Amino acid sequence: MSHAASLATIATINENIVLSMLRRRPDGMSRVEIARETQLSAQTVSNVSRRLLERGLVREIGNRSPGGPGKPAVILQSDPDGAYAVGVHLDPGLITCVLLDFCGTPVAQSHHLPPPSGVARDTMDVITEAVGGLLKSSGRSLEDVLGIGVAAPGPIDTEEGALIRPRLAPGWAGLHLAQLLEEQFGRPSLLAKDVTAAVLAEHWVRPTTEHPHQAFLYWGAGVGVGLMLDGHVHEGASSNAGDVGHAIVDPDGPICECGRRGCFGELLRPFRMVLEGLRTGALPAPAGWDGGTDTGSALSAREVDQLFRMLWSAAELGNPAAVAVVERALRGAHLYVSNLVALLDVDQIVLGGPSWEPMRAIFLPALADLGTANGRTVHVRESAFGGEVAAVGAACLVFQSAFAPSGR
Ligand SMILES: [Zn+2]
Numbered sequence: 001m002s003h004a005a006s007l008a009t010i011a012t013i014n015e016n017i018v019l020s021m022l023r024r025r026p027d028g029m030s031r032v033e034i035a036r037e038t039q040l041s042a043q044t045v046s047n048v049s050r051r052l053l054e055r056g057l058v059r060e061i062g063n064r065s066p067g068g069p070g071k072p073a074v075i076l077q078s079d080p081d082g083a084y085a086v087g088v089h090l091d092p093g094l095i096t097c098v099l100l101d102f103c104g105t106p107v108a109q110s111h112h113l114p115p116p117s118g119v120a121r122d123t124m125d126v127i128t129e130a131v132g133g134l135l136k137s138s139g140r141s142l143e144d145v146l147g148i149g150v151a152a153p154g155p156i157d158t159e160e161g162a163l164i165r166p167r168l169a170p171g172w173a174g175l176h177l178a179q180l181l182e183e184q185f186g187r188p189s190l191l192a193k194d195v196t197a198a199v200l201a202e203h204w205v206r207p208t209t210e211h212p213h214q215a216f217l218y219w220g221a222g223v224g225v226g227l228m229l230d231g232h233v234h235e236g237a238s239s240n241a242g243d244v245g246h247a248i249v250d251p252d253g254p255i256c257e258c259g260r261r262g263c264f265g266e267l268l269r270p271f272r273m274v275l276e277g278l279r280t281g282a283l284p285a286p287a288g289w290d291g292g293t294d295t296g297s298a299l300s301a302r303e304v305d306q307l308f309r310m311l312w313s314a315a316e317l318g319n320p321a322a323v324a325v326v327e328r329a330l331r332g333a334h335l336y337v338s339n340l341v342a343l344l345d346v347d348q349i350v351l352g353g354p355s356w357e358p359m360r361a362i363f364l365p366a367l368a369d370l371g372t373a374n375g376r377t378v379h380v381r382e383s384a385f386g387g388e389v390a391a392v393g394a395a396c397l398v399f400q401s402a403f404a405p406s407g408r
Pocket of ligand 1: 245246247256257258259260263266
């Protein structure tokens with residue numbers, strides 16, 4: 001690397017360090033505070049701030065008294081209009097799109113049902129229309145957008161930007177999502193596994209050093225776990241970490257596609273719980289329901305969502321059949337999460353995803369006693385992004401690749 005090139009690299013690294021610091025402090029910081037916290041020199045912080053102001057990535061928001069001797073200092077803050085990214089979350093039950101500003105706030109979002117055909121081409125049509133509609137409704141154009149991130153069920157091939165063969169959406173096998181989106185919109189596109197995107201959303205938007213070891217329990221059409229270990233989003237050797245599907249938590253549980261009984265992913269996925277609810281009379285059979293197969297094709301994504309909400313509501317109201325279905329799932333989840341906490345020594349569990357919301361009133365208290373697992377404190381909380389978390393994380397992928405390519 002030439003001397004000039006290495007200086008340019010250092011300048012970029014310093015810009016990214018300052019941007020990262022400002023993300024940690026949404027109320028803003030003075031140049032003196034930035035220098036102190038980043039250990040960059042005052043001159044470097046001054047130069048970096050000037051360049052970031054010129055690029056519109058930070059803004060000055062007036063003066064703040066230092067709270068002691070000395071004159072008030074100008075406060076710098078990330079500029080929400082500095083950059084935008086689109087995030088698309090492709091779940092077999094729901095397609096979610098968000099437009100994220102540079103401060104990590106979703107300024108527009110939309111939800112769409114996946115096409116009933118389950119075919120990749122039809123799905124691409126839905127995504128294309130959704131992204132176009134999102135930009136239109138927010139008054140933004142493609143030129144305002146740095147790129148498009150996509151979160152999708154694993155397994156994925158990040159090199160190719162393609163889905164391999166999602167268990168719950170076999171029709172998407174081989175879909176080269178990133179490439180197709182780049183061709184369609186002419187913006188850089190990136191792909192990550194849904195659970196990885198969920199963790200990234202938490203990590204990027206409000207970086208904190210408080211809980212560097214955490215697990216994200218994700219509920220979509222399927223169940224997964226995303227990991228942050230030692231302050232880094234953990235993707236695994238093939239970027240497919242977090243496939244918890246076939247850990248057995250209930251030896252008498254329902255039969256899974258792998259041939260065994262009571263796999264965590266099978267017991268806890270919304271369709272399976274709905275099926276158990278229908279079989280035990282906890283839920284009323286929808287029109288045309290014939291007792292059904294286990295494949296999930298007998299119910300539409302919308303029906304599964306509606307029935308899943310009804311099941312948890314009925315359990316909240318004390319319907320014995322619904323309580324039985326829910327409690328069985330909770331026992332499995334509790335066993336699984338306890339093991340996860342012990343295995344990975346995480347100190348925070350975060351919950352979210354498109355199917356999470358109906359479960360929260362019963363599920364959160366059920367995990368409360370994890371707080372004393374192994375005689376130490378395990379924090380259990382909901383994601384601030386709820387059902388949109390993976391879409392937000394997908395947009396964060398774009399910001400991360402532009403402003404923190406080392407992953408920090
Ligand atoms: Zn299984």
